[in-house]
Amino acid sequence: MRLELIPEKIKSMDVYTPVEEKFEIHLDANESFLPLPDSIKEELISEIGAIKLNRYPDATANICCRAFAEFYGLRPETVVAGNGSDELISVIMNAFLNKGDSFATIAPDFSMYAFYGSLCEGRHVELQKDEDFKILVDNVIETCNNENIRLLIFSNPCNPTSVGLDADEIRYIIKSVGSIVVLDEAYMDFWDQSLLNEAEQHDNLIILRTCSKAFGMAGIRLGFAVSTRETARLLMTAKSPYNVDSISQSCGKVILSHKAEMQAAINEIIASTAAFRCEMKELTKRVRGLELIDGCTNFLTLRAREAQEIFSYLKTQGISIRYTSGLLRITCGNEEENRRLLAALNRYFAVG
Numbered sequence: 001m002r003l004e005l006i007p008e009k010i011k012s013m014d015v016y017t018p019v020e021e022k023f024e025i026h027l028d029a030n031e032s033f034l035p036l037p038d039s040i041k042e043e044l045i046s047e048i049g050a051i052k053l054n055r056y057p058d059a060t061a062n063i064c065c066r067a068f069a070e071f072y073g074l075r076p077e078t079v080v081a082g083n084g085s086d087e088l089i090s091v092i093m094n095a096f097l098n099k100g101d102s103f104a105t106i107a108p109d110f111s112m113y114a115f116y117g118s119l120c121e122g123r124h125v126e127l128q129k130d131e132d133f134k135i136l137v138d139n140v141i142e143t144c145n146n147e148n149i150r151l152l153i154f155s156n157p158c159n160p161t162s163v164g165l166d167a168d169e170i171r172y173i174i175k176s177v178g179s180i181v182v183l184d185e186a187y188m189d190f191w192d193q194s195l196l197n198e199a200e201q202h203d204n205l206i207i208l209r210t211c212s213k214a215f216g217m218a219g220i221r222l223g224f225a226v227s228t229r230e231t232a233r234l235l236m237t238a239k240s241p242y243n244v245d246s247i248s249q250s251c252g253k254v255i256l257s258h259k260a261e262m263q264a265a266i267n268e269i270i271a272s273t274a275a276f277r278c279e280m281k282e283l284t285k286r287v288r289g290l291e292l293i294d295g296c297t298n299f300l301t302l303r304a305r306e307a308q309e310i311f312s313y314l315k316t317q318g319i320s321i322r323y324t325s326g327l328l329r330i331t332c333g334n335e336e337e338n339r340r341l342l343a344a345l346n347r348y349f350a351v352g
């Protein structure tokens, strides 16, 4: 591109590079470790086989949104589907932020918020969590109201810290600010403090959910925004017409109509993470400079004096985790993967 034709806002940006090297064990992206049950997989294949791929997909992803609404006991008119919740973050920011409008994040948090916000030329106000990664509720409210924040976005429970904030406190934030609140509940299937069932009661709230984590469907790129009907209509207006392809819509419909199986999978992930957490806790008791953060997600977050070194060592052992915001983030894998991760950490600290 001719230099004079490149806008400032993308000059300093880099291509998003997820972990691409091949590792034996991938605990870096918070995906589910569970394969789909065979019966559901067969149903998926047969549904996909019946799709007319020469036709455009349903622009409203109606059947898929209905399945999502039914799964969580919501009204379908309050649900909008996106090409991953990532796309919905982009749609929301483009729809609700004018150039120069202020948006707030609460660090450390999901990096994509700042990315999409800067693409639409918002002014980024970055608040900080406290030393235990708790959101300072009064500080957030005060800043939102004093700095004329148009949009506040954060994850609960938080990626990468794994820390959750109780529903009461979230409610208090929503009611106290003049901002749009985008509440990213990507990990809320693993915890019980969701505001999904009251999304319709707050006219400044948009909740994001995804099929990428608890449902083990990161590959189909399917996420949902839940809000009042009026807000949902605005999002429908602002999104690109065929944002969710036919195959993803069909997959979404199938998995979301198997509530019992999905709930069983989620319970299994929760139980595995709890066991993994216990063992990690034991390890941290024997090692100085390693602290496990209390959390409620399908991953563990560690504060480590030698975070960078540990991260690099694990790579040499064929294990990929995430090193972000100075923290180590380790997705709960299957039993074997967790055991090997712990064994590698024990070797690193030579305490095993």
Ligand SMILES: *Cc1c(COP(=O)(O)O)cnc(C)c1O
Binding pocket: 030, 083, 084, 085, 086, 087, 110, 155, 158, 159, 184, 186, 209, 210, 211, 212, 213, 218, 221, 222, 223
């Ligand atoms: C993984 C993740 C997402 C992205 O979800 P997709 O639906 O896969 O785009 C959104 N928010 C947070 C906090 C996440 O960790």
